Amino acid sequence: MSWHFFRDIVKPAVEIGILTVGIYYVLNFVRGTRGAAVFTGFLVVALTLLAAATFLKLEVLKWLLGTFTTIIAFAVIVLFQPEIRRMLAQVGSLHVFNPVQDQRENIEVIIQTVERLAEVKIGVLIAIEQNVQLIDLVESSVPIDTIATPEMFETIFFPNNAIHDGGVVMKGDRITHAACIFPLTQRQDLSKSLGTRHRAAIGLSEESDALIVVVSEETGMISYAHHGHLVRGLTLESLRAALTSALIKLGPQTPTTWWSRMAGVLKPRNTPPSASTPMAAPTVAAARPQLPPPPAAR
Numbered sequence: 245m246s247w248h249f250f251r252d253i254v255k256p257a258v259e260i261g262i263l264t265v266g267i268y269y270v271l272n273f274v275r276g277t278r279g280a281a282v283f284t285g286f287l288v289v290a291l292t293l294l295a296a297a298t299f300l301k302l303e304v305l306k307w308l309l310g311t312f313t314t315i316i317a318f319a320v321i322v323l324f325q326p327e328i329r330r331m332l333a334q335v336g337s338l339h340v341f342n343p344v345q346d347q348r349e350n351i352e353v354i355i356q357t358v359e360r361l362a363e364v365k366i367g368v369l370i371a372i373e374q375n376v377q378l379i380d381l382v383e384s385s386v387p388i389d390t391i392a393t394p395e396m397f398e399t400i401f402f403p404n405n406a407i408h409d410g411g412v413v414m415k416g417d418r419i420t421h422a423a424c425i426f427p428l429t430q431r432q433d434l435s436k437s438l439g440t441r442h443r444a445a446i447g448l449s450e451e452s453d454a455l456i457v458v459v460s461e462e463t464g465m466i467s468y469a470h471h472g473h474l475v476r477g478l479t480l481e482s483l484r485a486a487l488t489s490a491l492i493k494l495g496p497q498t499p500t501t502w503w504s505r506m507a508g509v510l511k512p513r514n515t516p517p518s519a520s521t522p523m524a525a526p527t528v529a530a531a532r533p534q535l536p537p538p539p540a541a542r
Contacts, residue, residue, distance in 0.1 A: 282323055290316075329376065329451070344492055350392065350417050351487045357397040358459055358466055359480055366401050367461030369411035369441050371426065372491065376452035378413050378424075385413070385421040392419050411444060411456070427451055429472075438474075445469035455490050457483070 297305040321328065354370060361368050371378055379385065386407050390396055392414055400422050401408050407423040414420070426444035434443070445456040449469040458467040466478040468486055475486065 286320070286323070346417065347492050348488075350414075351484060351491065353392050353394060353397075353417075354414075354457055354487065355480055355484050356394040358457060358483060360394060360398060361401060362459045362464040362466055365461055365464040366398075366403065366459070367441055368397070368401055368457065368459035369426070369445060370397070370457045371411055371413050371424070371445075371448055372455045372457070372487075373413055373415040373420075374453045374455070374491075376454065378448070378452060378454055379421060381427060381448060381451050382413070382421065383425040383427070385410075385424040388419055388422050390419050392417050411441075411448075426456075434474075442467065442469075442474060446472060446474050449473070455487065457487075 293305065293309060296302060297309060350372075354372070357370070358368060388400075388407075396419060397412070399405060400412060400419070410423040411426050412419055412422050413424055426448040428440070428443045429447035429450060431446070434446070439460070439462075441458055441460070445458045445467070446469045448454060449456055450472040453471070456469045458469065459465070460467070465476060466480070466483055467474055467476040468478065468483065469475075470486075470490060478486070
């Protein structure tokens, strides 16, 4: 009796639960990425062919679908390689080895840097490395390996510095590389007002789990990119909250049921304003002395 109960009820329920969770996470990671349209088209074509072969009893088509299953699996891995890498990085991310106090100090270093440079409208592009090694995604860079301080960031990004052009990679409390050329996003739905710095931030966040902080040199606007999404028009407090939420995992999160999260996959994200909706320039908390102007040409 117990064996029949397990076979007829428990086993199917476990299989349905595993498939439901798997489908949810696949949709959640693909949604909002540049591979979402490809995934949707691939899924529609595959389901259409499978349904036609099943209901119309097209044996040759069924045989072809079964034969090319391995090839299709390899094609999926190639097409969605950035999304798969990001998903595995998030699944394997462990924050127990990152002391909370150290992370908070690193966040304050970035906040102070952004506060000073946004006020004088000096461009900033800082990639905070987490689990994915960023140097593998950078086209060129200058290794420096120095302690991360606001003064060091100011020195690097000062316009007359030889390595000010490009991004900076920050790992823990150290700056590992400067003058980095990050991969640009290939998305076509972004605002035309976005420059190379913002597109590089989005592109790197699509390829990794890094959080990239940006300051516009034209307006001093503060932004950050994470998981392929760009949030603009931040204040220092909102940036601190975003960095804390992304880099520090504390305590239990707000409880949600799996079916409500599953339903949320099919709805638009309630994210902060995206790159396509420019915001007003951010406010800066306290005034600081301006950096000295570049020396006049002789």
